Amino acid sequence: MVNRVAFEIFGIEIYWYALIIVSGIVIAMWLSTREAIRVNLKKDDVSDFMLVGLPVAFIGARLYYVLFELETYLADPIQILNIRSGGIAIYGGLIAGGIWLYFFCRKNFIQPWTFLDIAAPSVLLAQGIGRWGNFMNHEAYGGETTRAFLEKLQLPNFIIENMYIEGAFRQPTFLYESVWNVLGFFILILLRKYTTLFKQGEIALAYLIWYSFGRFWIEGMRTDSLYLFGEIRVSQALSFVLFLGAILLVIWRRKSNPNLKAYNRTYGSDQRII
Template sequence: MLFAALNPIAVQLGGLEIHWYGVIIASGVLLAAYLATQEAKRRNVNEDHILNLILWALPFALIGARLYYVVFEWGFYSQHPDQIIAIWNGGIAIYGALIASAIVFIVYCRVKDLSPWLILDIAAPTVMLAQAIGRWGNFMNQEAFGQITTGAFLHELHLPSWLIQQMFIGGHYRMPTFLFESAWNVAGFIILMSIRHHKGWFKQGEIFLSYVMWYSFGRFFVEGMRTDSLYIAADFRVSQLLSIILFVGAAIIWFYRRRQKDQPWYLEGNLNAAINNQ
């Protein structure tokens, strides 16, 4: 028996519509911000720096995510320019958000004389959690799904009925690739949160690089299952290529930095705390 899809609109007041997509993403950002500020205190970083970074990074992340998507779907948006800003309908690319946010982090840290590696380490696990939560915005919008499958197969995965019914899209059941990526990110979040305080395990920058490798590894395989991927050319997915570049690049940087004896340990925190916390 089929049921209607879940309503993507959370609240409607007259002409004002608040979409679940935005509510879910905002919830992920707020939770990530709280966890990051708590860790910042432990690492002798003024929590105001984390809040300031979020205020600066969030709008640029949204712009970057949208621009990334629009560039690779320019065939459509060149014909429908009025849809370029319609972000509430979906159509953002997480890699665009991450690239834009990383640039903001680096610039801010240079201006404030903070170690960008330390700040990225503090933020990385919580960003992964925010990504996991944000994927449920795709669920509400019925996007980021995979190939056609059967209801019987989805039941074999022991998924709840309400999730299965939401995966009935365009007259077919679809693989819940949003769920696979969300679960992968939750696992990565739990692992990094569990091991990052072990003495002698991580030098500054290595938690962030671990996040990059973990996320890009999982994203490569999930992207291969999706049917709404952005393509450079036929059968050549943008995100899979970027995943390979990021994984290899992060691994090379990890080993290069580990060989340098003067790199501070993550648990040493902000070595300029006396200056930056004034």
Template sequence: MDPVIEPLNRVAISIGPIQLYWYGVLIMTGAIIGLWIAVRESERRNLPKDTFVDLVVWGLPISVLVARLYYVTFQWDYYSAHPKEILAVWEGGLAMHGVLIGAVLTIIVFAKVRNLSFWKLTDILAPSLILAQAIGRWGNFMNQEAHGGPVTRGFLESLHLPEFIINQMYINGTYYHPTFLYESVWNFIGFLLLMSLRKVNLRRGELFLTYLIYYSVGRFFIEGMRTDSLMLGEYIRMAQVMSIVLILLALAVIWFRRKKGYANMRYLDNGVKVD
């Protein structure tokens, strides 16, 4: 007989008809902590005090919008038949690569308007981004999504996971790989790595490009374990394609900027000159 295991409540706060879901709470928590880290670092890097607060005011809603459009586009067969669910972001369905696209486009425009270096902004923001991703993945956990294929309870216990994680991975009578956790741990390690690399004084832009490479390597392999991937055709996982593209693009940009002399400034240089 299958065990009776109730999933965790996806609703964090309920006030009358208003419900606040853990998915949104965790995403916002990651964004707020990431913003706090970026603001502290921006003061050290001699940027105007409110730079990242202003950037996030524009960048967060734009990134969420692009992330949702990205997700809906690759699930159009479903959403074309259920148009009312397109706006139901609390149910999940924010593609991280969509977030990146929205964030980069926003920073490009923001940097031009404020006459700041795009690369300096993204270098400062890189640790915050990957930490926010690490925290945000727990929203997938609460929604019982972004998991891998079936496993046994014994396998999950062999990972020495807390009971609440094991139980939450029991979905419709089957235990699943906690791929949300694998990516969260990978991203948290990446956060520690990027924070350490701040002290190395890399060439400007290369902290952000390292983030793209590191995140993409982990996402490529973890994505191969997931059962809910956005697909390009029948067999190609879109996140794996994007991961390969981002790795190659980041390496090419590093090579090009060094060759052309565009990366002579260093991370710890405090000037705000556009480059």
């Protein structure tokens, strides 16, 4: 089984999870910055956003997880701060980051939809990379399966061996979501660059549609879900709402504003609100 500890510094264990998450964030920032410059935003807009947005998103991801495991954490509140034991939720990070983005764009006179369109594909890629942190942590896996099934997927042996958890081989749901997210990233950036399919704001909405659709089905295979009530999983419920809401918003925006520009038509124009 893969060791979750990458190395030690002065006796402090540094986990692969942290290194992989940070790598995903750095790549996403680099890609978003390149796209921001191309649509006439400042080079520093993305880094300025992330300076506050990253810790806000992290806190949101932690609080989201704690909220749906409240009984456990109320019994031992100090564990809320024990992030090394795990327990962050991507949807919480997206919600908190989205709130900060609204205030950031207002403060800096940036079109919010443009900023979302710039960031969305890169965020999807970062999520795909981040799932490998779950792999290293031996988490975000599915129900029991067989080695023969995993071998039929043509998976490398190191993945198969690491999917032997708690006495059984497990469905590599981390991998399913990683592949789904990376595939979505390439589709979005290719369509964004070479077509006029997307109106302003629709790349971000397409991200929500793509991610929530995949997350809904993959979440149903996982064994570590947060539950809303009964058998209703939190992430499935939220995925359904986001999927339907994003589709309806695309329809409403196009009907209410037939003159919406295609995203590609914004190149070279001023994306700041005067």
